[in-house]
Every structure is written in C-alpha cells, then in structure tokens.
Amino acid sequence: MSNIERGSFTTKIGVIAATVGAAVGLGNIWKFPYTAGVNGGGAFILVYLVCVLFLGLPILLSEFFMGRKTGQNPKGAFRSLSNQKGWQFFGVLCLICPILILSFYSVVAGWTAEYFWQALTGGLEGKNTAELTALFQGFSQDPVRPIIWLLVFLGLTVGVTLGGIKNGIERVSNILMPVLFLLLIILAAHSLSLDGAKEGLSFMFKPDFSKINAKVILDAMGQAFFSLSVGLGALITYASYFKKDTNLPQTGMIVAALDTMVAIIAGVIIFPIVFTYGISPAQGPDLVFIALPNVFNQMIGGQIWAIAFFLLLAIAALTSTISMSEIVVTYLAEEHKFSRKKALAILFAICGTLGILCSLSFGALSHLKLFDKNIFSLIDFTASNVLLPIGGGAIAVFVGWFVNKHIIYEEMQQGSKMKRSFFAVYYYVLKYIAPIGLLLILLSQAGII
Ligand code: PFF
Numbered sequence: 001m002s003n004i005e006r007g008s009f010t011t012k013i014g015v016i017a018a019t020v021g022a023a024v025g026l027g028n029i030w031k032f033p034y035t036a037g038v039n040g041g042g043a044f045i046l047v048y049l050v051c052v053l054f055l056g057l058p059i060l061l062s063e064f065f066m067g068r069k070t071g072q073n074p075k076g077a078f079r080s081l082s083n084q085k086g087w088q089f090f091g092v093l094c095l096i097c098p099i100l101i102l103s104f105y106s107v108v109a110g111w112t113a114e115y116f117w118q119a120l121t122g123g124l125e126g127k128n129t130a131e132l133t134a135l136f137q138g139f140s141q142d143p144v145r146p147i148i149w150l151l152v153f154l155g156l157t158v159g160v161t162l163g164g165i166k167n168g169i170e171r172v173s174n175i176l177m178p179v180l181f182l183l184l185i186i187l188a189a190h191s192l193s194l195d196g197a198k199e200g201l202s203f204m205f206k207p208d209f210s211k212i213n214a215k216v217i218l219d220a221m222g223q224a225f226f227s228l229s230v231g232l233g234a235l236i237t238y239a240s241y242f243k244k245d246t247n248l249p250q251t252g253m254i255v256a257a258l259d260t261m262v263a264i265i266a267g268v269i270i271f272p273i274v275f276t277y278g279i280s281p282a283q284g285p286d287l288v289f290i291a292l293p294n295v296f297n298q299m300i301g302g303q304i305w306a307i308a309f310f311l312l313l314a315i316a317a318l319t320s321t322i323s324m325s326e327i328v329v330t331y332l333a334e335e336h337k338f339s340r341k342k343a344l345a346i347l348f349a350i351c352g353t354l355g356i357l358c359s360l361s362f363g364a365l366s367h368l369k370l371f372d373k374n375i376f377s378l379i380d381f382t383a384s385n386v387l388l389p390i391g392g393g394a395i396a397v398f399v400g401w402f403v404n405k406h407i408i409y410e411e412m413q414q415g416s417k418m419k420r421s422f423f424a425v426y427y428y429v430l431k432y433i434a435p436i437g438l439l440l441i442l443l444s445q446a447g448i449i
Helices: 011-024 024-036 041-072 074-081 085-120 129-141 145-162 165-192 197-205 214-228 234-239 248-276 288-298 301-334 340-360 377-403 405-413 420-445
Strands: none
Touching: 011 165, 011 234, 011 248, 011 301, 024 214, 024 248, 024 288, 024 301, 041 074, 041 197, 041 214, 041 248, 041 377, 041 405, 041 420, 074 085, 074 234, 074 301, 074 377, 085 129, 085 145, 085 288, 085 301, 085 340, 085 377, 129 145, 129 234, 129 288, 129 377, 145 340, 165 197, 165 234, 165 248, 165 301, 165 420, 197 248, 197 420, 214 248, 214 377, 214 420, 234 301, 248 288, 248 420, 288 301, 301 340, 340 377, 405 420
C-alpha cells in the first residue's frame, strides 16, 4: 500500500482548471514568445501548431488514459498495463524529468517573484528600455538575490504540495485561472492598440517558410511538449486523480486548446511591444522581463498592471511547479513508500542545489559551458528537447502498440460520448504519425538524416 492518501478532483470545472493550471505556466507566457522570437516568428508558430495537434494532443490523451485506467503513478501505470519490465524504465524517466524541469523552472519563477516585488515597491517605474535591460542583467547575474527567490519559490511549492493537492490545487486553480485569462485578454487588447501592432502580428502570423529547419522543428516540438506538460507523466499523475465520469477526450481537447490559446495571446501581447519599443524579438529569455515592464510604464496606472501581471505570472508558475512536485511525491510514495514529507524534503534538496547552479550560470558560473550552453540552458535543453520527446515517444509506442485497443477505447468512452470516428483518428495518429514524426525529428537533430 502507498503512504499517499488517494483522493480525486471533485468537480468537472475543477479538473479542467487544475489541469490547465498545470499546463499553462511560464512555458506559455515566458518561453513561447522568446523561443518563437529566436526562431523567426511565424514559421516556428506554424510548426508548433502542427506539433501540438499531431504529437502533443494524442500523447496527452494517452497519458490521461494511462493515469485514469490504472489510478497509479507513471511507473505503476506502465507496470499494471504491461508485464514487460523494460517499460518501467520510462516510468523512472518520469521521476528524473520533473526534477530537472523544476530546477531551472524555479529560477525563472523566482525572477517573477522579484519582479512582482519590484513592481510593488515602484522599482520598475519610469525606467526606459536601457535601464530595464541593465536592471534585469544586474539582477539575474547577482550571486545572492535570485537564489533567495528561487528557494522561497521552491519552499512555497513544497509547502502547498505538503498540504495535499485536492483542496489546495483545485480551489486555487478555480479562482486564479479565470483571472489569468481576463488579464491576458486586457493586456492583449492594449498591445493591439500600439503603433507596432501590425508589425508584431505579421512577425507572428506571416510564416517565412525558408526559416523552417531542423532546429526550428526540434524547438517547436520541445516547446509543444513542455507547454502541454506531456512526456513526463504529469498528466498520468493528474489523471490518476480523475473520477470515472470525467470526459477524457473533451478534457484533453479543452486543455490543449486553452494552453495553445494562452501561448498565442502571450505572443500577441509581447510582439507588438517589441516592435513598438525597438526591442529585438530574438533577444532570448529576458524578453518578458524587459519588454513588459516597458509597456506598463507607458500605461495609465502602469504600476498596478505590473503588480497584477507579475503576481499572476508567479501564480501560473506555481500551479505548474506544484504539478511537477506532485509527480515526484506520488511516485516516491507509491513506489518507495516514502512519506509525503520525506519525499518533499528530498525534492527540495535536489532541486534547490540544481536550481542554485542554474541561477549562477547567468553570473558567476557563466563560463561553464557544454555544447555552447550554460548549465541552465543545458538542463532545459536536455529535459525539454531530449527527455520529453523520448518519454512522449515511449508513451505513444506503448499505448499505440502494446496496449489492447479495446481497453483504450473503453476507458476513453467512460464519461464521454466519444464518436468512434474520433477514436479512430486519435488511434491512427498515435500509432503511426506520432512515433514516426518523433523519430524523424530526433534523427535529424542527431545529424543522422
Ligand atoms: N507546462 C508548463 C508550462 O508551460 O509552463 C511547464 C510544465 C509543467 C512542464 C508541469 C512539465 C510539468 F510536469
């Protein structure tokens, strides 16, 4: 028996809010715009949408199937669906991957907390682009301050997870997700009124096909996996808490649609600003921390906007970090009989240490590079662009080829009025298109084709 008390989400809305909360986070609002910017805009976004539809969504639905059918952590889910031991290796991957992601993610989550604090105390007010750039660089390269925020954020994540997710996560997500959406829409409306709106939108929506290359495709795929939180068992874990009357296909499509919408809206907010204030769209991870304070300074009541935005960004990050720590806790409790407390103490120690290294890689350790990447980018790349696609591919092959089709159909059917034709399309894409697509992308990245 496990030490974890197995409960379930209580309402339909709660399931959607919590799962969208896990999916929507820094990946949508911070990472998507800068990755799109670095990869040339429109072409990247087009490839991204194809990846969401043909790779992300079928794997997301398969994770839902595995979690709810078995009611277990990822390793337990592989075990109870197949007696071939090898598959459990991928369950172990579902322990390593969230630890790696949580480590670098908490650094950026800490940045959002600092910016919330700066906004609250008027530290961003009246600053121009050059001053905001200097502020961000000074802060992110500091050896102490970002680390304090990182540990505070990690502590908060651990604290919330310690209290159990059912009441906490579901209730918090129900309130915060609608507020996040509202704020995003208001900010997007404002951005569309700026002088650079036309240029920003054409950067996003006019694909220049000559820009599509192996790197763009790999980045788009990594981003799709990261943003939807697929390939590392987060959704297996969450779905293990779903009730039998939860509509899996519908919930999956809503989560994928809302997640994609938030990423696109984040782009609609950022790129008009970028072109209006002469910031380079390809400047990388600091885009949100320089571009947005800039526009808040031009807005009436700018300080309030900045406070609200960075608070919500921190909250969006928190609903995601909780889901990562929940994967680890559920896993360690069920597979190794750890108490929630012990599992979280270990998680805090490991992610805290890795997180400190990631944070220092912007300053004191910036000279440490492997494959031309600092520690932060290396962990991000390894997790998002290598391990997530491998984990996602394993899930696609496992469910598509090694699980009886009727078992999948019956589970998907429970709580939904899914049409047979929908299932047939899902199954075909899962079985053939997703694994072949993934293999081609990974081979081309490795330089083999
Ligand atoms: N999907 C989250 C985001 O876009 O910010 C990141 C994430 C959350 C990745 C949970 C993995 C995970 F298990």
